Amino acid sequence: MGVLEIHNLRKSFNGTKVINDFSFDLTELTLNCLVGPNGAGKTTTMDLITGRQKPDSGRIVLRGDDITGLGEHEIAQRGIGRKFQVPAVFRDLSVRQNFEVAYSRQTNPFRNMAGRQPPGFAPRLAEVTDLTGLADRLGTEAGLLSHGETQWLEIGMVLMQDPAIMLLDEPVAGMTEAEIEKTVGILNRLKRTNTLIVVEHDMGFVRQIADVVTVMHMGSFLAQGSLREIEADARVREVYLGEPEV
């Protein structure tokens, strides 16, 4: 029984099977890395979980609640937060305003006309800025942040949502060594109190953060286990050694 269960998911684009009978269980308070060669269907799986794409068949269950086929905002309201591969922040708003929008406990437009922020906002903001190290950047326009800061801002925005599960799509893509190191620190703190799925190519990074590694290949589940088990798995080695660019 996982906090998120995926049962027999299938999705084709123009007859090409991108996700083929994929099943997966996510345990609460773990950081689960989703790895696999290019085209394995990792990002499509993220799209299916968050409602950006609708599966052809299969079920996605969040804490016993079937969320298959719901709209993006409904799934987000039920507690799935997502960080995109290409960082998506509101570039012409300040860092603080980005966090304000992300604090989405109240989503009704008319209720939001009344005031500025519900009471829980300030403590949450303090927590998130402390974790992401953006406390002294709150007044800065998000478009002026460095690449690393933009990635941390988006991780922080997902945190402001207070999600049951965080999905992070390649959180260290394009980062410098020092930035990666800081991100490792952030994720290792996060996984004590949060449940995360991280899609990642960089095995060095996976080694530093993963509790559990799930390998996808050709849209299907290939293997799951600790990193050591995965590295010893013959099928995984075959898939990876056959794909030298990964």
Add this chain to the structure above:
Amino acid sequence: MTRNLYHDKRAQWLLYGAVFLALAAVPLFVSDGFLLNQFATYGVYGLLALSISLGWGFGGILNLGQGIAFGLAAYGMAMTMQMQSQDPDSNPIPPFMLNNSLDHLPAFWEPFWSTGGGILLALVIPTLFYVVFGSLMFRARVSGPFIAIMTLAMLSAWYTLILDMQPYTNGANGLSPPSPLTVFSTQIDPYSPTAYWIVCGLLILATAGTKLLTQSKFGLVVQALRGDPERVRFLGYNVAVYETVIYAISGFIAALAGCAWVMLVQYVSPAQLDTNFSITMVIWAGIGGRLSLIGSILGAFLIQGGQSYLGDQFLNTWLLLLGAFFIVVVRVMPKGLAGLLELALGALARPRRGDGTGARADGAALPAAGE
């Protein structure tokens, strides 16, 4: 560490207050009724520019069909005023209908016997139309230039419909109610300070209300979805609902403008739903600065004032001048004249050259929730 005064909320409200006061004081200095009436119509244009600034500037909805709400409300108001000069027993049918050989009042004219009911309908029907049309567009995730095309097409459809319904709308001639609006058995002389103050009051209330709206959490979400609707959706907000609400509020303000306009000029025709006029509204906001409510309003004053006074001297060249001015503004200053002020104040706030560290972070344009 001085911040740009342009983004200071208190300074913004001070500026708004000063402009409101100046506008309200105009009748104390202008006694010519004709001039006062003309200034009041500028107030109507100000309301329209405000509605465009809210929808386009803040919500990113490039609406080229704002004449729909303006025109429909204007027709509703004109119908109300027309029925005020009809008598239910002796003379129930407006003269133009008799000329078009109608022998009874069409059913959809009946509610306009009541002044309150008529004005209410004039405001509610365009707003409801915006809710329905908006939710159809935004739920289908229509965005960017496609919104411009759809709103423009819808505007043309209404224009044609009203033009073609000659017996019910008097076609191209439009409606010209014979006497001014009467409310609570007082006639409102369109050339009086009272009429001016009514329009001025509407403009002040609508502007202050819109300003508060843009400073609320709702306003912040709207500005966020202008940049990246996808991100907003994944944060749990129903983007289509937000877009529909902002579009409908913008339509309601334009409907207010339509009612006020007919009160001032006692006339409406399909020309109010002409595409030229709706595009002109966008030009006002574009030149004044669509990201600034007051900038858009002043842009409307500037351009309509320029048209009235310079337009007579330049005749057709005026349109060329306006077009050239618009291109220059959009090309050089995407934030319009208000953006120029933002730059100037930003330059003032920046520390002097030499002690330059941090200058970029401070002087950099940082839009506060409102502007």
